[in-house]
Each structure stands twice: as C-alpha cells, then as structure tokens.
Amino acid sequence: MSGIGKGIDFENVRWPEIWEATNDTLFMMAASLVFTILFGLIIGVILFLTSRRQLLQQPIVYGVLSLIVNILRSVPFIILMIMIMPVTKLITGTTLGVEGSIPPLVVAATPFFARLVETSLREVDRGVIEAAQAMGASKWDIVRRVLLRESRPGLLAAVTITAVTLVSYTAMSGVIGGGGLGDLALRYGYQRFQTDVMIVTVGLLIVLVQVLQTVGDILVRRFSRK
C-alpha cells in the first residue's frame, strides 16, 4: 500500500479506466444539465409568475409548487437516489450505470435550479415589465422577450452553479453503482485503499469544477450590460 508520507508512485492507476470514468462523468453531468435547464426553467418561470404581485398571481398554484420544490430539496441526494429507483427503472430500464444516474440527478437538480431561476427573474426591473405591458406585450411576450432576456446574466450564473452541483452529485451516484469518477474513487480509493486513485480522481474533479466555474464567469461577464 502506498501512502502520502512515502511518496506516491501511482502504480494502481489504470489510465484508460480513468479516462473512461472522466467521460462518463462529463456525459452524466451534461445530459442531466440539459434536462435540468429545460424543466427547471419552466418550473422557475411558473414559480415567478404565480407568486404574489406578479403577472399570473395564483397563491394556490405557487404554494403547491413551492412545497414540492422544498420537499425535493430537503431530501439528501443519496436518499433521493434510492427513493426514486422504481421511477428510474421505468424511464431508463436500469438503475445502474450512466443511464441509471441521469433521472435522479435531474430530479435532484431541477428544484434547485428552479429556485435560482425564480430568484434571477425577481431581479428584473418591474418598470421594464410595466413598459412592455404598456406597449401591448402579451404575457408570453413578456416571459420570452423581457424576463428571460433581461435576466440572462443571472440565469447563466445559475446554470454554472447547477453544473458544479451536478458534478458533486455524479460523484455521489457512485455509491449505487452510477459510474464515473466518483464511482472509481469509491471502489478503488475507498474500498481498496488505493490512495493514488483517490488523488487522481479528486484532482480531476477539482479541475472539472474549476473549468466550469471559469467558463460560467466568463459568459456572465460577456452578457452583463450594467
């Protein structure tokens, strides 16, 4: 067994396996991010529009939706993953591997992202919404041409945060055989005490998060007009 104190020779690291796991992680993150953005945007917009003093003010709809979002957000991811296994099986035919982790990832990240969307939309100047109404804009026009457009920097920041969160969730899905870097770290680094594998996988995860955050920051800056 190698240890940090004795210097590490990375003898246990099988690089092809590492690259495959990296690929799996990237794929899980990207695929679940796409679905999360899609569903989260819709739910976030509905949350915003139905909240108090907004265009579609609907206290009951808002209350129910908000409650569901809160419940999903309060269940720890590792438990959520196990809870929705039957649903996962129904959608993808398996609860294992890369495909098996995408549904729980989406279910966990969507409410989180939806709240971030709701908060970003609240930042949009009420006066601008009013001006659009005065110009004869329909509610759909306002969502599409005012709200989503004006909140673009905020939404990009929300996507970045969600992507980073998804990376850490993919690592956790290793516990139920989800595949990817987290899976590798658990199986070799933790269960077989191969510290070198652990260091490499964690290192790669750190790099991945850094890249995501940096790209996100650049995009936010690029689209800010204030």
Place this chain on the structure above:
Amino acid sequence: MTVQKGEIFGIIGHSGAGKSTLLRCVNLLEKPTSGTVTVGDVELTGLSERQLQNQRRRIGMIFQHFNLLSMSTVRDNIAFPLVLAKLSKFEVSKRVDELLKLVQLEQHADKYPAQLSGGQKQRVGIARALANNPDVLLCDEATSALDPQTTNSILALLLDINAKLGITILLITHEMNVIRSICDRVAVIDQGEIVEMGEVLHVFLKPEHPVTRDFVAQVADSGANGQLLHQRTGRLLRMTYIGDLTYEPILYNAVKPTGVQFAILQGTVSRMKQTPYGQLIVELIGSDSEVESVIAVLRDEGLEVESI
C-alpha cells in the same frame, strides 16, 4: 376630465397626490375601481385582454426611469414594440432608422442603455413610444430624473413631436416649469382630486386653489412681500400683459400725458409655451382722477388691471 386631440395636457401635483395613478389609468396599467376610460372612440375599460393589448399600441408611454431593456441595444429597444406588432424585419429596420433620426441618436444605435446619458436614454424611450405611430403619448414624470438643461432639450423634443405629428400628449409632473414650457392646458391634482383645471396661462396668472398657488410660486419671482406692499402710500395695481402687448411701452404711454409717476415693485416678463406674458405690481403716485384715467387707458390697451 377630457383631453382634446392634439393638445399637450399637463397634470401637476405633489408626490402622493395621485397623478401617477391617474396617468396609469389611461392605458389601464392601473385598473380604475369605477368609471370608464375612453381613448379616441374606444372605451378601454370594456375590452378583453387581447383587445386591450392591441389598443395599447396606439398609446405610447415614457417613464421617469426610462425602463429600457438593459440587455438590448438602442436599436433593439426601439424595435421592441414593432416586433410585438409583428412587423416584418425589413419594415422594422426601416422604421427604427426613421425614429433614430427623429430623436437624433443615429450614432448610438448599437450602444446599450448603460452606455448612454439620462437624456439619451429618454430619447430612446421617446423613440420607442412613438414606434407604432400612436395617437397619444403618456409621459410619467419624464424629465424628473434629468438635469435642467437636459430637461429643456427633452421638452423641446416633445413640443416638436406634438407640432410635427399632431400627437396628443398627456404628461404628469411636479415641476411647474414643465407645464409652463410646453402645456396648453393643465389640471392641478391634490389628494386624489382635481382641484383646478384650465388654460395654462389662465391658471398661471390667476391661481385659485392654494396648491396651485404653491406651484405657481415655484416659477414666479417672489420679489415684493406683503409687508413691503403695505408700506406704500400710492395706488397698488397688478397689471397682466398677454401676447405681443408684453413688449409694448404701454405703461409709459399711459402716464406720459398725465403727471402720474410709477414705481415697479415686482415683475415677471416671460413666455408660456409660445405666448409672451408679463405681470407687474406697480405703484401709481398722483391725484385720484389722474390715476383713474391712467387705469382706463391701460384697460383700453387690453391689459388686465386690478387694484390690490
């Protein structure tokens, strides 16, 4: 309350008086609890949401804080109402070019609002409001966030638009200067009620309600105070000139054949929109009969004269 087609109508009041609410009732951004709103021949209060959206395109609106889309360029901001009206790309770009020229922002077309000065932002707001050739332009404290010089240039632009396009302008403000510079008629609002209404010149020279007097005092010279006037021994007159009379040597001509002397205690000579006017408080010193004959001559010339 009725605003005539083609006029510039001002509503003035202190903050919280209800002027903003009144203005926003015109395009139903604020729904009145009772009563009706009619613009042109269309009663807006009886329309469905869809119909209201269409009618709102006939009513342009500009705002104190401009309310531009911060993520869109000047060009896209002005194009916004045209896109909503589903014009073709070609028509939109042609109309935007016309509007940019009208408000003199051609060189700034591709800038974002954050890169513009307040006056430029309001010009974008005006161009955007005029895009669909509306019949009415609503101005919600359009100059209150601007410095005096910029205010004047925006007011000049509004006056120009009113003259060129014949568009009816309804504006609210708390600055009497705005009313004096461009309005034809004015309504004074206090605690949700209209307390005085009429031709600007008339309201300005003979304010009746205390609130109106406050506003008039904003722009009038507060020269002679009551105490000073009480100490005078001669006949005190308030003389009001309207129109070209303002620049004639009427007072001099009136006293010349008599032995009456005069002292000007307080005076304003100015313009209201295009009309020159003047108001002087004058002390006439001389025998009663001579003073009376001077007053008669002044009235003959068309001046309003009252003793105080």
